Amino acid sequence: MSVVETKAEKVAGWNRPPVIEPDGEGELLEVAMGPHHPSTHGVFRMDVALDGERVIRLKPVFGYLHRNHEKIAEGASYLASMPYTDRLDYFCSLTNNWAYALAVEKLVGQQVPERAEYIRVILAELTRIQNHASSIGFLIQEMGASGTPLMYAFKEREKILDLFESLTGSRMMCNYMRFGGCRVDVSAPWLDATRKVVAGLPAFVDEFEALLSTNEILMARCQGVGILRPDLAVNAGVSGPMLRASGVNYDIRKVDHYGFYDRFQFRIPLGDHGDIYDRYMVRVLEMRESIKILEQALRELPAGPIMDSKAKIRGFRPKAGEAYGRIEAPKGELGFYLISDGGSNPYRYRVRPPSLINLTVLEDMCLGHNVADVVLIFGSVDIVLGEVDR
Amino acid sequence: MNPGTEGLGNREQKTVHSGDEESRSQEPVLKTVEEIKAAIEAAVPGAGVEFVSNPSPSAQPSLRLAPESAVAVATFLRDDAELAFDFLSNVSGVDWPDKEVAEKVKVTRTVTKTVDGPDGQKVEQPVEETVEETRKHVEPGFLEAVYHLFSVEKKHGPLVIRMRTANRSDQTELPSLTPVWRAAEFQEREVFDLYGIVYTGHPDLRRILMWPEFKDFPMRKDYVDPDDFEYEPTAHDEVLKRAEEHKGREQGSGIRDQEAAAK
Numbered sequence: 001m002s003v004v005e006t007k008a009e010k011v012a013g014w015n016r017p018p019v020i021e022p023d024g025e026g027e028l029l030e031v032a033m034g035p036h037h038p039s040t041h042g043v044f045r046m047d048v049a050l051d052g053e054r055v056i057r058l059k060p061v062f063g064y065l066h067r068n069h070e071k072i073a074e075g076a077s078y079l080a081s082m083p084y085t086d087r088l089d090y091f092c093s094l095t096n097n098w099a100y101a102l103a104v105e106k107l108v109g110q111q112v113p114e115r116a117e118y119i120r121v122i123l124a125e126l127t128r129i130q131n132h133a134s135s136i137g138f139l140i141q142e143m144g145a146s147g148t149p150l151m152y153a154f155k156e157r158e159k160i161l162d163l164f165e166s167l168t169g170s171r172m173m174c175n176y177m178r179f180g181g182c183r184v185d186v187s188a189p190w191l192d193a194t195r196k197v198v199a200g201l202p203a204f205v206d207e208f209e210a211l212l213s214t215n216e217i218l219m220a221r222c223q224g225v226g227i228l229r230p231d232l233a234v235n236a237g238v239s240g241p242m243l244r245a246s247g248v249n250y251d252i253r254k255v256d257h258y259g260f261y262d263r264f265q266f267r268i269p270l271g272d273h274g275d276i277y278d279r280y281m282v283r284v285l286e287m288r289e290s291i292k293i294l295e296q297a298l299r300e301l302p303a304g305p306i307m308d309s310k311a312k313i314r315g316f317r318p319k320a321g322e323a324y325g326r327i328e329a330p331k332g333e334l335g336f337y338l339i340s341d342g343g344s345n346p347y348r349y350r351v352r353p354p355s356l357i358n359l360t361v362l363e364d365m366c367l368g369h370n371v372a373d374v375v376l377i378f379g380s381v382d383i384v385l386g387e388v389d390r
Numbered sequence: 391m392n393p394g395t396e397g398l399g400n401r402e403q404k405t406v407h408s409g410d411e412e413s414r415s416q417e418p419v420l421k422t423v424e425e426i427k428a429a430i431e432a433a434v435p436g437a438g439v440e441f442v443s444n445p446s447p448s449a450q451p452s453l454r455l456a457p458e459s460a461v462a463v464a465t466f467l468r469d470d471a472e473l474a475f476d477f478l479s480n481v482s483g484v485d486w487p488d489k490e491v492a493e494k495v496k497v498t499r500t501v502t503k504t505v506d507g508p509d510g511q512k513v514e515q516p517v518e519e520t521v522e523e524t525r526k527h528v529e530p531g532f533l534e535a536v537y538h539l540f541s542v543e544k545k546h547g548p549l550v551i552r553m554r555t556a557n558r559s560d561q562t563e564l565p566s567l568t569p570v571w572r573a574a575e576f577q578e579r580e581v582f583d584l585y586g587i588v589y590t591g592h593p594d595l596r597r598i599l600m601w602p603e604f605k606d607f608p609m610r611k612d613y614v615d616p617d618d619f620e621y622e623p624t625a626h627d628e629v630l631k632r633a634e635e636h637k638g639r640e641q642g643s644g645i646r647d648q649e650a651a652a653k
Contacts (some may be wrong), residue, residue, distance in 0.1 A: 106446075352479060
């Protein structure tokens with residue numbers, strides 16, 4: 001189907017992207033950016049219509065990585081889907097685990113011991129830091145700074161992944177959370193190693209920021225580009241750092257009071273302009289807040305069991321009913337919607353993917369900008385295709 | 391000229407402030423789902439909202455909307471100052487196929503039994519007796535769309551609303567809520583793609599995850615994989631056996647079917 005003519009114009013009354021008219025000189029050029037394009041972070045296509053360098057239409061095309069995760073999960077037991085959630089957003093497997101565990105715990109009314117909740121918070125915040133660091137690294141790479149800034153981010157990410165590996169056995173596919181707790185307890189040497197890594201993080205963020213935040217190229221290419229209005233962001237279901245960069249104060253850690261986030265002192269950074277630079281800045285400041293949470297959680301980590309004694313593992317059959325559980329994942333609101341019919345498999349298993357829904361506004365942000373900016377705007381959304389396509 | 395270069399230098403680098411205090415001061419005040427139902431019925435006459443209980447400990451009951459008034463109700467939920475459900479989080483399809491329900495019914499009937507007569511002899515006598523019988527009937531299936539709403543402004547939620555289609559075969563239309571919440575744009579496309587719910591009033595209803603030529607709806611419970619996906623270049627015994635079992639069932643969604651159709 002041609003990008004230039006879509007059905008979108010035929011329905012009235014929706015919050016649609018603006019129509020940009022070509023200036024009439026020359027012909028329109030339709031370009032398929034992707035699916036094999038270095039800036040698409042995987043296999044993803046943007047069909048763009050260009051008037052010269054200017055983007056006048058943009059349609060994202062999904063599905064290259066679709067494997068019907070939801071159908072597979074409906075054919076497996078509740079616990080058997082836990083390792084498969086790792087593959088959704090493979091940068092942040094531990095937050096995926098947590099969101100799924102939280103939804104199942106809501107479905108069966110399962111309590112989680114204090115120590116397990118603290119461990120979950122520690123792991124989720126480590127995940128957030130490494131996700132934000134590498135997503136900024138990729139963004140800078142797309143600006144043309146090939147390699148070096150990304151490797152700075154990856155150097156720190158590697159330290160965090162080493163911690164994940166020594167605790168869970170895997171760097172990225174962690175499969176760590178269980179319904180009612182965690183799989184293995186953290187050891188004293190692991191905690192010491194984590195404290196050491198966390199103690200080094202502020203210096204890393206300082207250095208990262210000193211190199212980037214006032215960088216002329218970054219400011220020139222990011223400020224005022226890809227602006228997302230707060231009203232559109234809320235209406236389009238955008239969540240996570242993208243929503244907060246548009247100035248909307250909504251962080252599920254504060255709103256839903258899950259996982260003892262109430263006990264920690266941290267602030268929510270908000271942007272003023274909603275452009276790429278604000279998204280970059282919100283991510284940097286969120287890393288700093290995550291470090292604060294980590295310091296508090298590591299200091300206050302209580303002793304005790306890591307699995308609830310009433311947690312059922314064999315013969316796990318929730319009563320008929322449904323539940324929706326969500327957490328603030330690094331990329332936005334990650335939710336799981338489960339319907340149980342009383343059997344050992346979920347009757348319905350739905351993932352609410354923040355990466356896919358944040359792309360709803362991609363066209364709105366890109367219209368009128370140069371094609372080179374599309375790469376940056378797309379990079380600032382921070383997606384992982386494993387989660388977009390599921 | 392690049393729009394960014396103008397702002398260089400005359401803008402503070404840290405454009406970010408904290409929303410911490412604001413979020414602390416607002417405690418979530420959510421009406422119960424029954425109260426919301428009453429508010430909808432007061433605002434939208436003849437809304438036809440039905441309360442659906444949820445026996446799970448999650449305490450998330452839902453409201454079933456009549457498709458005719460769904461857009462009006464959704465607009466009310468979004469625009470009402472007190473409810474302010476401005477954030478549509480999740481759209482999910484659910485398939486409920488036709489199911490055979492076995493019901494136990496008590497039936498009273500008269501049977502002839504041998505009882506002891508008054509003079510010690512056996513006498514046959516009609517006796518009324520109540521027995522349990524299992525009767526089966528088919529409940530027609532339907533497709534359901536479930537929406538999870540939150541309020542960014544009031545910081546409350548979730549409110550679960552759901553709609554169902556008339557059946558699973560030829561009347562699968564539901565009104566699209568994309569005009570109310572843009573968040574539904576891709577998610578309703580996904581429900582259309584995987585479940586086959588046809589959203590009327592959706593601005594751009596196309597398949598999103600499967601390829602455009604695909605025929606079937608993979609998330610339905612009665613979906614059967616095609617026998618000739620391209621990852622099986624050589625049909626081996628197992629595949630051929632499966633194909634034999636599926637003979638007569640309309641497929642047309644495999645790679646080779648499409649290639650044949652293109653010729």
